[in-house]
Amino acid sequence: MLKSILEAIALPPICFLYLALAGSLIRGRRPGAGGTLLGIGLVGLTLLSLPVVADSLLVSLERDLPMTAPSDAAPQAIVILGGDVMRISEPPFARSGHLTLDRLRAGAALQRRTLLPILVTGGIVQDNRPSVAVLMAKSLSEDFQVPVAWIEDASADTWENALLSAGILKTRGIHSVYLVTQAWHMRRAVMAFRHAGLTVTAVPTSLDPPFDPIVSDFFPHAFAWELSFYALHEWVGCAWYAIR
Secondary structure, X not given: OHHHHHHHHHOOOHHHHHHHHHHHHHOOOOHHHHHHHHHHHHHHHHHHOOHHHHHHXXXXXXXXXXXXXXXXXXXXXXEEEOOOEEEOOOOOOEEEOHHHHHHHHHHHHHHHHHOOOEEEEOOOOOOOOXXXXXXXXXXXXXXXXXXXXXXXXXXXXXXXXXXXXXXXXXXXXXXXXXXXXXXXXXXXXXXXXXXXXXXEEEXXXXXXXXXXXXXXHHXXXXXXXXXXXXXHHHHHXXXXXXXX
């Protein structure tokens, strides 16, 4: 819970909003400091609202991913990382969200090509609802007609996804995997799974094309804030994983 709160208030672009608000509140008593905070907040919010900035941040995450399986360590299983869930009105009152469904689609297609067993990983994100992994397994079975070999449903984040999944796989002699998640999330996921002792071949759900901005990309758009948040969240996560 604390981690989620810190992410919500400390990461851009929301942190720039708080800086701007703080600057506005103290500007009457401390014009210099207040004006500086207000300016930093407004500039930060404006820059991260530009698609040219948001898309550049995302594309930079997707470079140099290990997408070719090593010849001396062929993947032995498929790991699909859990993502979001959606609330619904009937039992079990949740289902896989759009990001998770994108990963399931890519994982199911990969399983049909390779016939490798699947592990789904993701813990409980909403009280009184099934874990992300259980919802994923249900969707793979019912929506994609693809079997799931193992369910890891105790993890709370990507780092734990890797550690707990590796524990399940290594006991079965599996040390090399295909890893399925969004392209912008893949860099951090690969770092975590390599730390857990697995050889990883990346299977991103989709890669963004080389960035070729148009005129409208230099004007603010609301959706760019969301993309900027995802990208900066990943870069901060990569930095943290690098020093853990």
